[in-house]
Structure formats: C-alpha cells, structure tokens
Amino acid sequence: MSHGKDIEGQSVRPKNQYRRFAHGIRRIRGRALTSTIVSKEVPPLADPLGPENKLIFSAGILAGTSAPNNGRLSVGGKSPLTHTIKEANSGGAVAQKLVRLGFQAVVIEGVAKELISLKVDQDGVRFVPSASYRNLGNYDIIERMRREFGENIGVISIGPAGEWKLKAASVAVTTPDFHIRVAARGGLGAVMGSKNLKAVILDDRKSDQVEIKDKAKFREASTALSKGILSHPLIGIFKELGTSCLVMMMNAYGCLATKNYSLGQFAGADKISGEHMIELMKKRPNGQHVHRCMDGCIISCSNIFTSDHGEVIVSGLEYETIGLIGSNCMIDDIDLIAQINRICNDVGVDTMDVGGAIGVCMEAGLLAWGDGKAALDLVKEVGKKAEKGLMIGNGCRVTGEKVGAKRIPHVKGQCLAAYDPRSLKGTGVTYATSTMGADHTCGNAIPNPANPSYNPSASTGQGPVSQFLQSYFAAIDSLGLCLFASLPLLDIPDLQKHLVACVSAKLGSPLGENYLTHLGISVLKAERKFNEAAGFTRKDDRLPRFFLEEKLLPSGNVFDVPEDEIDAVSAWPL
Ligand code: SF4
DSSP states (O other): OOOOOOBTTBOOOOTTGGGGGOTTSSSOOHHHHHHHHHHHHSOTTSOTTSTTOOEEEEEOTTTTSSSTTBOOEEEEEEOTTTSSEEEEEEOSSHHHHHHHTTOSOEEEOSOOSSOEEEEEETTEEEEEEOGGGTTOOHHHHHHHHHHHHOTTEEEEEOOHHHHTTOTTBOEEEEOTTSOEEEEOGGGHHHHHHHTTEEEEEEEOTTOOOOOOSOHHHHHHHHHHHHHHHHHSHHHHHHHHHGGGHHHHHHHHHTOBOBTTTTBSOOTTGGGGSHHHHHHHHHHSTTOEEEEOSSTTOSSOBEEEEEOTTOOEEESOOOHHHIIIIIGGGTOOOHHHHHHHHHHHHHHTBOHHHHHHHHHHHHHTTSSOTTOHHHHHHHHHHHHTTOHHHHHHHTHHHHHHHHHTOSOOOEETTEEOOSBOTTTOHHHHHHHHHSBTBSOGGGOOOOOOTTOTTOOTTOSSSHHHHHHHHHHHHHHHHHHTBOHHHHTHHHHOHHHHHHHHHHHHHHHTSOOOTTHHHHHHHHHHHHHHHHHHHTTOOGGGSOOOTHHHHSOBBTTTBOOOOOHHHHHHHHHOOO
C-alpha cells in the first residue's frame, strides 16, 4: 500500500509501519494490533469523538487462509460509550479482502472536512466524496455501493446514528452475500462518524492469495483443526440452532436476562427460542435456519429471518439481540424482535445497548412491559432524530440516568449481555473487570457439559476462570477466529496446538507452546495500561449494586464474588 497523502484532513499509513510494536509477538494483527495502536498513539485522556482518537480496522493473522472460521474484522479505538480502550469484531467478507489486498491494518486519523468514504483496491487507496450519502441507512448505502462498485466489494459502513455520534452507534460489515454483520459494541460507529467517514469499500479483484510459508504443514494443521472443532458436541447444537440455542439453555439455567435483570427465567422463552425460530424459517419463503457469515465457516450458526411473505428482515437474528430486546423487555414476539433488529442495523445502533435502554424505559414506566409494538415505535425514533430516539441511541446508561431508573445494568457505561451475573458469576467477574466495560465476548463462563466440574454459580474460584478466559479470548480475537469455533479448543487441548501450528505454518516460524497465553496477556497488558492512564481504577471494576443485593429468581442467587478476588483480576497482568 502506498503512503497516502493527507486528503480532506485524513491520512493513510504505509502498511509496514506497525511491525515495530510487536512486543516480541511476531506480526500482530486483529485485536492485538488495534489495541497496540490505540495504546501507543491515542492520548488516554483524548476525547473519543475528537481528532486525537483513531479508528483502526485489522484482520486477524489467519484471515484469508483456509483455516476454519478465520475472518473476523477487528475494529478498535477509544470508546465514547465506556471511555476505555475498545475492540469490537465482526464476521463478514471484509477482513479476508483486506488481507488479500495486502493490508495489515487501515488506520483512520484526524477528521475529514466533509463526509467521505474510502475505496481500497489493487490501484491503491482513494477518498470518495460522500455528501450525497448523508443520513442514509446501512441497507441503502450498501445497495448503492454495490450498484456503483460491483459485486466484488465488501463494505464497512455506518448509519445515521454513527454520523450523529450516538454513543451506542455500531459499525456494519457486509457478508459475502451482502447481509449485515455488526461490530456493535462500544460506540465505534460514533468514532467513525466523528471522522466524517461514511464507508470503507474494499475490492479485492486481481489481488494475490495470502502467503503461507509452509503450505503442507498448514494444510495438515488446518484439516486437523476443522475435524476437531466439528467433533465437539456444542458445535452440533450451534449448527442446528445457531446462537439462539442459548435462549432455552440460559432460561433452564435461570440466568436469561429478564425484565431488566429482575428475573432469570422468562415465561415466553419458548416463543423466542432457537427451536421456534427454526420451525418458522423452515416454513417461510426465503427463510434459512443455517447461514454462514463468512467464507470458510464450517459451522454456519447464522440464519436469514424472513417475514410470512418471504421478505428478508434480518440476518442473523442472534441470542444477544433476542435476550436484550426479547426477554429483558418481556417481549415474546419473535417477528417484532427481528423488525427491531433490522431498524437497529439500518440506523446503526447496538441492539444490546438499545435493548438495555428499552428495558430501563419500561422499568421507569415509559412503556409497558412486553409491549413490542411500542418498543418498535421507540426504536424508529432513533432514525427520526427525535428526543427519545437520541436518548436510547446513546445506550442503556444514558437512558437510565435520563429516565431516573434506579437499576441500570451497565459497567463503565456499557450494557451487560443477556446472561445474568448472579448465576454466571465468572461472566460477572468478566463484566466487572474486562478492559471494555460489560462485554461477554471478553470471557463468558457459561455452563459446559464437557466440563461438569465447573460451577458457574459458586461464590469463589470465579476470578481465575475469568482471568484465563479474558486472556484466551484476547488471543482468539487477535487471530481472527470466530468465538464459536474457538470454544471446542477449551475442551480439547490438542486443538490449540493445531491452531498454533496454522499460525506457525503461515508465518514460517516456530511459535512456543505458550504462544496463545503470551499473545493474550500482551494484549490485556496494553489495554489495561491505557485504561489506567485514562483514569480507571479498581473501584470502576464493579457490577451495579442491585446485582449484589437483589436475589435472582428462581435460584435466589446474588452476585457475591469477594471483592479481593475481583481486584486480583483487575490487577492482572500489569
Ligand atoms: S460460526 Fe456463526 S458467527 Fe462464526 S463465522 Fe460461522 S456464521 Fe459467522
């Protein structure tokens, strides 16, 4: 990639520049790279929506290869929602195009004077004036880009919420068949909007295959990895039901976020379950109960949710959206949840923080519990730039404070995921101590039939579990491996060796047996240092008090992990 000139206040970096930050980990990518750049180059006290913040896109190390499920795109920056460092990642087609075009990362600096897009292809990088795309939703912008640039592109874009710098604004990423996946959390869409960047279009026609130094070793390791992943019983469930299998599982376990985290079970769970959704999709025209969000996926946990008439509503409808907008708001109408999901994707806001915001509005009496139509109308207000729409578009904490809610389910400004931490206490420690606010993808300690000795609701012993998972998933996010494909590696240790062997064969250099651990720890160190310099202390690593005081029904659990156990995680690995 050539070194682009400053154009309209933005600049483009030469592609080799970031190797100097390797910290002993060779050729870092994905979350390791986005977090390294943020920690080295963004002043910790910078305004997340100001010119000093940076927005970084990077594919994982194995993106573009035939290793299974390796094509996540990491998006990084300082979060306007949490004011911590942030990486959100997404499936889709873009990461693989990025690496085929020879990029380690795209770093967006400064602020453009006018709304622009960035076009990246074999001829280099150019800025595309985009004033005519102002306030367009993601579905429209993607269609326009397809018409203008053809079918070989991948698109990263923001909707109006990003342009308006709403704190829960998301970044949309296209799949190979032009559905929308989302790097949803932390408000990175607002960072993109603050740069006046509407879209990044990648066209990898005529580009080279990704270089693999030792092809034979790579093939062998990649085949063994795929076989091993598919052998795990959990993968069979994800292949059949997708992530929405978790609705009935978490409901049975009594930790499905329900009625703004006041209950652990939802009476209408079966109506919003994966089992129910699949039956619908099997009957409805154009519905698909299995779908893959990226090339090379061997699980296909996604879906295409359609209306009775076969109109595509959203792809895919996932557990976190169903939990936060469904059970958390007592809405048991799967069609309304899907419609709300579509509007969130189009305007460009995180369904999880918006679901949390609707929940606190319901608790404050602005809407009735379970009134899906009123929730749909409220979400439509975001795109109209109406007062209440802007409020929920700024997420759960802002909304809760505005409506005077006493129980606001957030950590550092970010809404919890749809797992109640009183019964999943390891996940609770992760919510409290992750470098990114309440974020289950940083280390979700859910019950696992393959590991029956782990008790997720025990009061002690959760710190080390969360600590291990936080390091593990920091490494996984740096390789670009899909989280679901990474779960079997926790139970079948040989699979970690195959994964590391893939990386080693790709790079053409041996990697130590503790490669994943070292990689994860180095990422967390950089992230924690940044947060510490931004003013965060152990006191910030706490769950809202109501989780410690109110008993969760039906178990009667409270979150009672001792503070010193939580503090030990906060202090590590610095
Ligand atoms: S398992 Fe699901 S999330 Fe992961 S790559 Fe496949 S479709 Fe995407």
